[in-house]
Amino acid sequence: MLLSFLLSLMIVGQVSYPPSQITLSVSNITSVEGMIWIGIYDAQENFLIKEKAIVKGYRINHPGKMDIVLANLPNGTYAIAVFHDINNNGHLDQNLLGVPTEPFAFTKKPPSKFRLPTFHEVSHILYPEMGAINVTLKKWWKH
Numbered sequence: 001m002l003l004s005f006l007l008s009l010m011i012v013g014q015v016s017y018p019p020s021q022i023t024l025s026v027s028n029i030t031s032v033e034g035m036i037w038i039g040i041y042d043a044q045e046n047f048l049i050k051e052k053a054i055v056k057g058y059r060i061n062h063p064g065k066m067d068i069v070l071a072n073l074p075n076g077t078y079a080i081a082v083f084h085d086i087n088n089n090g091h092l093d094q095n096l097l098g099v100p101t102e103p104f105a106f107t108k109k110p111p112s113k114f115r116l117p118t119f120h121e122v123s124h125i126l127y128p129e130m131g132a133i134n135v136t137l138k139k140w141w142k143h
Contacts, residue, residue: 020075023132024068026082028103030137032060034086038068041079044119048081057085067132079123080107084137103137113140 026036039053046052058068083092083104093101107124110117124133 019072020126020130021069021071022073022126022130024070024080024082024107025065025132025134026068026105026137027065027134028137029060029063029066029084030103031063031086034084034088035059036066036068037083037085037090037092038070039081040070040073041081041119041123042076047079047119048116057090060084073126075125075127077123077125078107079119080133080135081122082106082135082137100140103139105135105137107133107135 024038029036035057037055037057039048039050039055041047041049041053058066060066081104083100084102085091086102087093092104095101106117106122108122110121124130
């Protein structure tokens with residue numbers, strides 16, 4: 001009896017779960033100009049490196065809120081960065097000091113706006129039952 005229980009625990013521990021489908025709900029979209037860009041990062045060493053991320057752009061149909069379905073993500077820990085590319089040039093514009101001039105957000109609010117956050121400060125563990133992650137676009141000087 002004990003042996004069969006231990007064997008069942010070992011088998012359950014090896015079950016793989018299906019990929020997650022998460023809805024990223026982006027709010028505070030102020031205009032339909034440009035695109036919403038998201039970058040999905042799976043590790044600290046890849047964080048905020050465009051070439052090492054899943055990067056996707058989405059057209060904006062109306063101001064306000066936009067739901068983006070992120071399908072087939074393997075379960076795990078991810079940091080997601082979002083920005084509104086108002087002038088549609090494909091990158092987050094910054095001023096001479098490196099301060100973003102377009103609205104942006106992370107999946108968690110960074111602890112400081114005076115430095116880039118770390119992966120661990122803004123990451124989430126994604127799992128199938130999670131449902132939605134809400135982010136609110138803000139300009140740097142209004143954070």
